[in-house]
Amino acid sequence: MxxxxxxxxxxxxxxxxxxxxxxxxxxxxxxxxxxxxxxxxxxxxxxxxxxxxxxxxxxxxxxxxxxxxxxxxxxxxxxxxxxxxxxxxxxxxxxxxxxxxxxxxxxxxxxxxxxxxxxxxxxxxxxxxxxxxxxxxxxxxxxxxxxxxxxxxAEAWGGVVTELIDFYKKLNGTQMQFAHITLGVTGAFLIFIVFYANATAAQAGAELSKKMQ
Known part of the structure; x- marks a missing residue:
């Protein structure tokens, strides 16, 4: 069996x-x-x-x-x-x-x-x-x-940048406007993040100095 x-x-x-x-x-x-x-x-x-x-x-x-x-x-x-x-x-x-x-x-x-x-x-x-x-x-x-x-x-990054530029050039009016708005909002957000991080770090440093006195 x-x-x-x-x-x-x-x-x-x-x-x-x-x-x-x-x-x-x-x-x-x-x-x-x-x-x-x-x-x-x-x-x-x-x-x-x-x-x-x-x-x-x-x-x-x-x-x-x-x-x-x-x-x-x-x-x-x-x-x-x-x-x-x-x-x-x-x-x-x-x-x-x-x-x-x-x-x-x-x-x-x-x-x-x-x-x-x-x-x-x-x-x-x-x-x-x-x-x-x-x-x-x-x-x-x-x-x-x-x-x-x-x-x-370096060549690889250069190719990516070139491709992005070519893509940007092919945008029509409405797409271009949307791209500008998107870049503007993204840039403003990044600037806010940088300032917020600096302010937070400065505040933390000040509080640490007070504690050490």
């Missing part, structure tokens, strides 16, 4: 292991991106098909690709990344580039270059898979550039 139960348990475990949920989509973030992908150097970690934005929209495509043995044979690793301003400035998927990011942004990092994948506007998943595989086999005709290096802290 016990051996029979053991056999059944083994079968159940094997069935749960091979239930089709074998998709492995690597999760990247600002801390592990360069270490794992070696995107700048094009080193030996393989070719990385990374969804930089709009990943929810393309989740089924990413899942199917991550299960595809042909991609494994090609040395292609499927990954996704939550939106991150620092990496956004580096790879050009900032809020000001909405036309690119609204439909999602998928990039192939290969041998020190990044190739932008133009997603296919169809609900036929098999057709999307075929289209993406063609792109992975031959990137000719796709927009590409040398993978930008990891920016220094």
């Amino acid at each position: 016990i051996p029979s139960l053991f056999v059944v348990l083994v079968i159940v475990l094997l069935a749960s292991t091979f239930d089709g949920s074998t998709a492995i989509i690597v999760e990247l973030n600002v801390d592990n991106f360069e270490h794992d992908t070696q995107a700048t150097t094009g080193a030996t970690t393989g070719h990385w098909l990374v969804c930089l934005s709009g990943c929810t929209k393309h989740q089924e495509l990413l899942d199917r690709l991550s299960e595809d043995e042909e991609l494994e044979d090609m040395g292609v690793i499927v990954a996704q990344l939550k939106w991150n301003r620092k990496l956004g400035v580096r790879f050009g998927y900032t809020p000001s580039s909405r036309s690119r990011t609204e439909s999602g942004l998928i990039v192939l990092f290969k041998k020190g270059k990044m190739y932008y994948y133009n997603t296919l506007d169809t609900h036929d998943m098999d057709e999307q898979i075929h289209h993406c595989k063609d792109f992975l086999h031959d990137q000719s005709g796709s927009e590409s550039r040398v993978t930008p290096p990891v920016p220094s802290s």
Whole structure:
């Protein structure tokens, strides 16, 4: 009886292991991106098909690709990344580039270059898979550039400031007025906090001096 139960348990475990949920989509973030992908150097970690934005929209495509043995044979690793301003400035998927990011942004990092994948506007998943595989086999005709290096802290902050300035310039009249009001209120609040903190510290110092006399 016990051996029979053991056999059944083994079968159940094997069935749960091979239930089709074998998709492995690597999760990247600002801390592990360069270490794992070696995107700048094009080193030996393989070719990385990374969804930089709009990943929810393309989740089924990413899942199917991550299960595809042909991609494994090609040395292609499927990954996704939550939106991150620092990496956004580096790879050009900032809020000001909405036309690119609204439909999602998928990039192939290969041998020190990044190739932008133009997603296919169809609900036929098999057709999307075929289209993406063609792109992975031959990137000719796709927009590409040398993978930008990891920016220094100063460059990263400079990129953020530039992005904020560009965003500010694109505001219309009503949005500009609202932005001015928001900045004014925020500035006044910060000034109040500074003066209040100084006054509180001065009062505490005076009371401490009295106690010490």
